[in-house]
Amino acid sequence: MPTTKRTVEVDLSTxxxxxxxxxxxxxxxxxxxxxxxxxxxxxxxxPDLAGEHMLINIGPQHPATHGVLRLVLELDGETVVRCVPHxxxxxxxxxxxxxxxxxxxxxxxxxxxxxxxxxxxxVAFALGAERLFGIEITERCxxxxxxxxxxxxxxxxxxxxxxxxxxxxxxxxxLWLFEERERIYELFDMWIGxxxxxxxxxxxxxxxxxxDGWMDKLTGFVRSFPxxxxxxxxxxxxNAVWVGRTIGLGVMSADEALNYGLSGPMLRASGxxxxxxxxxxxxxxETYDFDVPVGTSxxxxxxxxxxVEELRQSVRILEQAIRRLPDGPVNVDDHRVVLPPKHKAxxxxxxMIHHFKQVMEGPRPPIGECYVAVESPKxxxxxxxxxxxxPKPVRWRIRPPSFVNLSAIPKMVEGHLLSDVIAINASIxxxxxxxxx
Amino acid sequence: xxxxxxPVVAGxxxxxxxxxxxxxxxxxxxxxxxxxxxxxxxxxxGDAVAGxxxxxxxxxxxxxxxxxxxxxxxLHDDPSQRYEYLSDVTAVEFRDPEQPIEVVWHLxxxxxxxxxxxxxxxxxGAELTVPSIxxxxxxxxxxxxxxxxxxxxxxxxxxxxxxILMWEDYREGFPLRKDFPLRGRFSRSEQLRQALAANPEARxxxxxxSVADAFADLPTEMRRRLRAGEKAGE
Numbered sequence: 001m002p003t004t005k006r007t008v009e010v011d012l013s014t015x016x017x018x019x020x021x022x023x024x025x026x027x028x029x030x031x032x033x034x035x036x037x038x039x040x041x042x043x044x045x046x047p048d049l050a051g052e053h054m055l056i057n058i059g060p061q062h063p064a065t066h067g068v069l070r071l072v073l074e075l076d077g078e079t080v081v082r083c084v085p086h087x088x089x090x091x092x093x094x095x096x097x098x099x100x101x102x103x104x105x106x107x108x109x110x111x112x113x114x115x116x117x118x119x120x121x122x123v124a125f126a127l128g129a130e131r132l133f134g135i136e137i138t139e140r141c142x143x144x145x146x147x148x149x150x151x152x153x154x155x156x157x158x159x160x161x162x163x164x165x166x167x168x169x170x171x172x173x174x175l176w177l178f179e180e181r182e183r184i185y186e187l188f189d190m191w192i193g194x195x196x197x198x199x200x201x202x203x204x205x206x207x208x209x210x211x212d213g214w215m216d217k218l219t220g221f222v223r224s225f226p227x228x229x230x231x232x233x234x235x236x237x238x239n240a241v242w243v244g245r246t247i248g249l250g251v252m253s254a255d256e257a258l259n260y261g262l263s264g265p266m267l268r269a270s271g272x273x274x275x276x277x278x279x280x281x282x283x284x285x286e287t288y289d290f291d292v293p294v295g296t297s298x299x300x301x302x303x304x305x306x307x308v309e310e311l312r313q314s315v316r317i318l319e320q321a322i323r324r325l326p327d328g329p330v331n332v333d334d335h336r337v338v339l340p341p342k343h344k345a346x347x348x349x350x351x352m353i354h355h356f357k358q359v360m361e362g363p364r365p366p367i368g369e370c371y372v373a374v375e376s377p378k379x380x381x382x383x384x385x386x387x388x389x390x391p392k393p394v395r396w397r398i399r400p401p402s403f404v405n406l407s408a409i410p411k412m413v414e415g416h417l418l419s420d421v422i423a424i425n426a427s428i429x430x431x432x433x434x435x436x437x
Numbered sequence: 438x439x440x441x442x443x444p445v446v447a448g449x450x451x452x453x454x455x456x457x458x459x460x461x462x463x464x465x466x467x468x469x470x471x472x473x474x475x476x477x478x479x480x481x482x483g484d485a486v487a488g489x490x491x492x493x494x495x496x497x498x499x500x501x502x503x504x505x506x507x508x509x510x511x512l513h514d515d516p517s518q519r520y521e522y523l524s525d526v527t528a529v530e531f532r533d534p535e536q537p538i539e540v541v542w543h544l545x546x547x548x549x550x551x552x553x554x555x556x557x558x559x560x561x562g563a564e565l566t567v568p569s570i571x572x573x574x575x576x577x578x579x580x581x582x583x584x585x586x587x588x589x590x591x592x593x594x595x596x597x598x599x600x601i602l603m604w605e606d607y608r609e610g611f612p613l614r615k616d617f618p619l620r621g622r623f624s625r626s627e628q629l630r631q632a633l634a635a636n637p638e639a640r641x642x643x644x645x646x647s648v649a650d651a652f653a654d655l656p657t658e659m660r661r662r663l664r665a666g667e668k669a670g671e
Contacts (some may be wrong), residue, residue, distance in 0.1 A: 088602040096612055100619055129524075131464060131493055194539075258521050258547075274522070274547050281452060281460050340566025366466055369486065370493040371543055371554065384543070386529050394532060399525045407579035436602060 048250050053081060060089045064167050066421045067432030069406070078417045083410040087403075090436035093297065098396035101205050102362025103129045105407065106396060111197040111400060116159050118198045119188065120152035120376050126201035128372035128383035129281055132365045133337060140328045142209065142283050146321045147218070148200055149283070149374070150314040154225070155184045156377035156429075157307050157314075161232065164304070164426040168245050173232040180228050183221055190214055204338040205331030215322060222318050229311050238306070246301035250412035250424035253298060260408040263401050263405065264379025265306045266428065270298030276375035288317050300427040307429075310377075337421035338365045362391035371399075378402045378429055398437055402430045451550045459548055464494040470494035473516055474546070474553050482508060487558075499556045506568040508555065508595075512544060513573050520544040520553060523570070526580035528588045530615050540567050541589060560592070569595040587613040 013209040029039045059070040068089035074082040094113055098106045123145045130137060137145075144347045157180040161346035162174040185195040191210055192198050200207055236242045252262065257270035267274055275292045277285040293309035295302030338359055340351035365387045379401030386395040405428050412428075413421045457530055468491055475489040475496050485504035488498050494606040500508050512520040524543035529539075537558040544553045544555045557567050569592035582601040589611035592598055603612070611623045621628060 088600075088604065093612060096617075096619060134464070134466060134493075136463060256575075259575045261523055261574065261580075272547070279458065279550055280545065280552065281458055284460050286457055286459050367496075368466055368492050369495075369529075371495060371525070371552075380524065381593070382525060382543070384525065384527060384541070386531075388532060390532075395527075395529045397527045403579060403583075404576055404588045407576065411575075 005213070013109040028411065034070055052076075056195050058421070060086075063427060066163065066430050067231045069425070069430065069432060069434075071409070071412075071425075073418065073421065075418060078419075080413050080418060081418055082414050082422060083421070084318065087406070087432070088436055090432045092437065094437045095396055095398065098393060100392060103133075103365070103393070104362065106393075107225045108197065108199045110431060111115075111199055113200055113400070114156075114378065114402070114431045114435055115196060115378065116156040116431055117377055118196060119148040119200045120156075121202040122199060122376065123149050123152075123283075124372065124381055125383055127374065128370060128385050131372050132368060132385050132387055133203065133363065135332055135334070135337060135364070137205065137332060138329050139326050141330050141332075142203055143321050143325045144330065146283050146285070146288070147199070147226040147318060147325075150317045150321070151184050151187065153314050153377045154180055154311055155207045157311050160307060160377070160426075160429045161304075162362065165236070167422050167426040170236065170239070170242065173235050176228055176232055180225055183225075187214070187218060187221065188380060190217065202331070202338065204334065209330045211274050217327070218225060218318070219322055222315055222322065226312065226315055229308065233308055237308075243301065244303060245420070246427075247299060248297075249296060249300040249416060250406065250410065250427060251299045256411070257298060257408075260411065261404040262379070262408060263404065264377065264429075265303055265310065266379060267407050268293060269295035269302040269306045271296055273329075276373050276380050280373060282372070282374060288320050290317050297394050300423050303427045333337055363426070364389060364391050373399065376390070376401055378431065378434070379405060398434070400434045400437065402428070406430050406435060451548065455550060456610075461494055467492055472551050472553050474498075474512065474551060477518065478508060480510060483502055495552060495554055496511075497554045497556055499558060502557045502559070502567055505555070506573075509542070509544075509570045510573050512546075512553070518546060518642075519548040520546045520551070523548055523574040523576050523580075524552075526584055527569075528576055528584050530588065532611070534561065534613060534615075535581060537561060537582055538588070538590070540584070542570070543593065565589055566590075566591045566593050568593050569598075571595050577593055587611055589614065
């Protein structure tokens with residue numbers, strides 16, 4: 001006997017809500033007279049789950065944790081009661097390795113720590129090493145480094161913006177933003193020959209001067225990029241889903257943000273106008289005209305607005321840097337720290353000795369220490385270097401902004417829903433390479 | 438939507454109308470203008486300040502270990518200092534085995550645009566313990582944990598001082614100490630064997646597992662192992 005498949009017709013026009021406006025929790029069926037009624041359920045009491053907590057593990061292999069972050073959450077229903085972050089899955093011992101490398105040899109390691117901001121890390125490390133050596137870099141080098149830092153900030157913010165869109169459920173802006181990011185990678189590819197791991201700087205200068213035609217390409221980027229910011233912002237800033245999933249989440253007051261050591265857009269969204277470029281300037285940032293965007297409520301939405309405004313300010317700084325780029329040498333004229341040109345190293349005795357000493361031993365800074373901080377896209381990035389007069393640092397400490405920002409995540413997520421943990425985590429803009437080092 | 442949002446200000450975190458700061462140029466190796474907080478600390482704490490110096494334009498203050506928490510609390514709370522931002526906590530071990538290990542705190546006063554480095558010297562052979570400043574700065578939590586993890590320095594008074602970058606039952610020692618070899622204490626093959634034998638499920642701390650009866654839901658085998666005190670990878 002052939003089995004006949006029996007289907008229950010359900011009126012699709014029912015709202016699925018009962019008279020009180022609550023969702024109907026039992027399946028709807030058609031009764032004998034053709035009316036849609038809830039299926040009669042057996043009288044079984046629902047288990048009393050009040051007070052029962054659940055342990056949920058997110059990560060380390062989860063795309064929404066932006067790397068190998070692992071969060072252990074204690075949930076009451078869907079509400080987070082407690083959050084215990086676990087980090088260290090990407091720990092590579094950069095600081096230990098740095099103690100066995102000369103200063104120029106450390107620069108490639110700085111690429112790999114905050115890998116969305118490699119040129120910015122290179123510049124920051126070079127600034128620290130130059131302070132330790134007592135080197136004053138050339139004017140052209142300063143402007144080139146400002147260009148590198150701001151491009152790198154744009155690059156990092158674009159990744160943050162795009163991936164946060166994905167986390168919150170918007171796919172389109174992600175593609176637009178990553179297209180712009182690709183254009184910056186092409187610029188760095190032209191300049192130094194690498195896209196991600198740039199190793200752009202050297203102690204006392206840059207790895208290379210910009211090639212012919214590079215400035216035109218940068219100008220083209222600076223002209224067209226603000227249009228993409230406007231387009232992507234138009235998709236999101238007044239989008240009901242975006243606003244509903246960001247406003248009022250992970251609020252940190254100004255005092256809390258300071259006490260938790262937040263920096264960068266996280267701190268500014270809470271209303272503290274602390275920008276290293278403004279308060280402890282480097283690379284002549286005090287001579288550039290730019291604004292420091294500051295939020296008022298310190299929630300995820302304000303962090304978003306602050307970062308978008310920072311993109312616009314970076315474009316402003318880039319425009320000024322393009323206008324003022326002076327001619328002249330890029331590297332300092334001191335062959336004890338900067339390699340002499342190859343043709344001189346093979347023809348001139350003194351240059352050859354400098355070349356040999358630098359390659360075989362590395363330049364020696366005087367005994368001393370310094371802490372140089374820059375405004376990285378994530379916040380205050382500091383390099384603390386201690387020298388004992390040998391070519392290798394005694395201690396090379398990275399002050400990772402994401403690490404400190406992430407340490408506030410238990411405070412930010414507690415009391416929010418599980419789905420909001422993803423949005424809050426995205427708003428911190430973490431890079432695990434920098435956190436674990 | 439957030440009507441109160443003021444996206445742009447041209448200001449800074451500095452509360453006073455001090456002149457705009459400039460990029461430091463030709464910073465001397467030693468000497469130069471010291472941070473006024475160093476002299477204030479000497480007036481306020483006297484003997485607790487073992488010495489001050491200016492290196493590369495940054496003021497170092499060496500503080501007695503026992504008074505560190507008082508010094509930090511005063512710097513944080515006093516209206517003339519307002520060091521409200523803790524940049525960094527770390528330690529330095531020198532290659533010279535005679536030199537003491539230094540624990541270093543980098544403090545920022547955003548209101549007065551000042552930067553101060555505090556140091557505590559821990560002589561060799563003595564106990565590596567300094568007071569935790571977690572009660573003053575919540576940000577010290579993870580930075581002190583990292584310093585403990587990497588150097589083995591105990592921060593007395595820290596609420597949850599356990600390893601952070603290395604796993605909790607890591608027993609090879611403290612990686613950033615100078616007596617720790619660059620490649621670790623075991624051979625590559627032994628390190629690989631340990632990594633493969635690690636049991637990632639067991640990496641919930643017992644505290645986490647006790648949450649919410651989750652312990653009762655674990656597989657019997659895992660429960661037995663955890664009861665026997667097993668942790669990851671052994």
